[in-house]
Amino acid sequence: MTAALELHDAAFGYDGVARVEGLSLEVPCGAAVALIGPNGSGKSTLLRGILGLAERTAGTVRVLGEAPERARRRIGSLPQADTRDATLPITLRQAVTMGLYRSRGALAPIGRSGRAAVAAALERVGLAELAARRFGELSGGQQQRGILARALVSDPQLLLLDEPFNGLDRENREVLLRLVGELRAEGRTIVVSTHDLEIAQEACSHVLLLASGHRPGQPGHPAAFGPLDAALTLDAVQHAFQGTTVELDHHTVTTTRETE
Numbered sequence: 001m002t003a004a005l006e007l008h009d010a011a012f013g014y015d016g017v018a019r020v021e022g023l024s025l026e027v028p029c030g031a032a033v034a035l036i037g038p039n040g041s042g043k044s045t046l047l048r049g050i051l052g053l054a055e056r057t058a059g060t061v062r063v064l065g066e067a068p069e070r071a072r073r074r075i076g077s078l079p080q081a082d083t084r085d086a087t088l089p090i091t092l093r094q095a096v097t098m099g100l101y102r103s104r105g106a107l108a109p110i111g112r113s114g115r116a117a118v119a120a121a122l123e124r125v126g127l128a129e130l131a132a133r134r135f136g137e138l139s140g141g142q143q144q145r146g147i148l149a150r151a152l153v154s155d156p157q158l159l160l161l162d163e164p165f166n167g168l169d170r171e172n173r174e175v176l177l178r179l180v181g182e183l184r185a186e187g188r189t190i191v192v193s194t195h196d197l198e199i200a201q202e203a204c205s206h207v208l209l210l211a212s213g214h215r216p217g218q219p220g221h222p223a224a225f226g227p228l229d230a231a232l233t234l235d236a237v238q239h240a241f242q243g244t245t246v247e248l249d250h251h252t253v254t255t256t257r258e259t260e
């Protein structure tokens with residue numbers, strides 16, 4: 001298999017209405033794709049579409065060579081922080097164990113190999129010592145790493161991370177950046193949405209820039225896709241982030257949203 005994701009003129013949305021459209025791209029296996037775009041351009045909708053959780057309203061989609069619903073057991077996902085429930089009365093270890101259900105089913109016994117996988121995932125994100133803590137009592141950054149461990153526990157080939165860097169302090173950000181590098185080195189494919197172009201430059205091989213619809217209510221669409229150096233141009237960033245000031249120098253790209 002050459003491509004982890006193959007989209008041809010695909011569109012995704014809700015209730016028959018496309019929220020992001022015109023997606024034609026192939027993501028090679030082992031790539032780390034930064035998914036960048038302004039609020040509402042459809043980043044989360046695209047990630048949900050890849051998981052088969054948002055409606056495909058046009059085009060075709062292959063994920064790891066299969067239809068999204070069939071590929072789901074080979075995908076690890078980290079949803080946006082505000083869509084998670086941190087109040088569940090469970091421990092961190094139990095939260096991570098839930099990551100096994102997708103591949104094994106919720107009623108299958110976890111067994112020795114499952115427990116070892118949970119321990120390894122917790123070790124990997126540096127939280128082994130907090131395994132017995134209640135999930136809701138962890139800091140935001142620790143919860144984020146715990147959810148990443150939950151995504152990793154089933155040994156996924158594709159990882160979909162929705163704004164994992166949001167609200168992280170420097171230490172948690174560094175841990176996460178290092179992990180993305182390691183996961184990529186292991187040959188896993190990663191799609192990570194972020195508002196931070198610096199993260200894209202530090203951690204990713206490819207970029208998909210989404211622009212908002214031309215008018216309010218219209219679906220977002222790609223402004224650029226490709227290897228980072230070729231696709232992350234000032235023109236593409238300006239097209240995606242209309243109404244913002246963008247600076248692009250040799251190594252650093254900063255975008256600042258203009259206040260009205």
Ligand SMILES: Nc1ncnc2c1ncn2[C@@H]1O[C@H](COP(=O)(O)OP(=O)(O)OP(=O)(O)O)[C@@H](O)[C@H]1O
Binds near residue numbers: 014019037038040041
């Ligand atoms: N469950 C839903 N039902 C209907 N419309 C939705 C749903 N979720 C999102 N939308 C709409 O789809 C559009 C794209 O939203 P989406 O969350 O994918 O954008 P985003 O780029 O991830 O934004 P942000 O950066 O703010 O997270 C928005 O207009 C949003 O209101």
